[in-house]
């Protein structure tokens with residue numbers, strides 16, 4: 718899916734992937750199950766292909782620093798405006814950097830192409846929350862995405878990766894089905910992989926059911942850059 722596809726979706730309000738609620742896995746693994754509150758301000762969570770996800774707000778409200786990338790300026794502005802956050806922005810050639818200006822909320826969004834990020838952009842990132850990013854990309858792009866992720870991360874960076882698995886004969890993506898085998902193929906050389914949970918979510922995804930899915934599993938993995 719090239720960037721123009723996504724910009725058009727934002728322009729036409731075709732944003733069915735956007736969740737009104739904070740992602741439950743984020744709240745679980747970074748909340749009570751996660752690091753103690755006093756540890757969190759040392760942690761910076763990267764949110765790739767972020768859209769205007771409420772997850773960024775939750776992270777910031779729960780003492781994490783946030784760095785995100787999103788190609789649509791509409792999505793980025795909506796994120797700050799919908800959440801009544803003041804922001805400043807600096808435009809560069811191919812991208813812009815948006816930053817919340819209400820302390821203590823520390824949210825930085827790189828508005829541009831994920832594939833243009835440089836290692837130094839993720840210098841102090843300790844964690845990554847990847848929901849609906851890997852599954853937003855078709856198979857060839859997923860290989861480039863995983864390779865880029867490995868290039869960007871320092872050893873020890875942890876990722877919470879949320880994927881969807883379904884019969885691809887039943888529905889064209891996005892979202893795309895990503896199997897456990899593919900996660901292993903994409904990441905096992907450069908990351909350790911732990912499968913944390915699998916949940917049958919077909920009844921929670923009315924939109925995808927309407928598009929033809931009869932079964933849908935959500936899987937959460939923890940990856941650690943080797």
Ligand SMILES: C[S@@+](CC[C@H](N)C(=O)[O-])C[C@H]1O[C@@H](n2cnc3c(N)ncnc32)[C@H](O)[C@@H]1O
Nearest residue numbers: 723734766767768770787788830831848849853
């Ligand atoms: C399926 S949505 C997921 C959004 C978000 N993670 C969430 O949970 O709501 C994928 C997002 O990635 C953005 N996107 C797609 N390709 C991108 C790229 N190459 N660089 C930056 N953003 C991209 C799209 O504009 C879209 O908002």
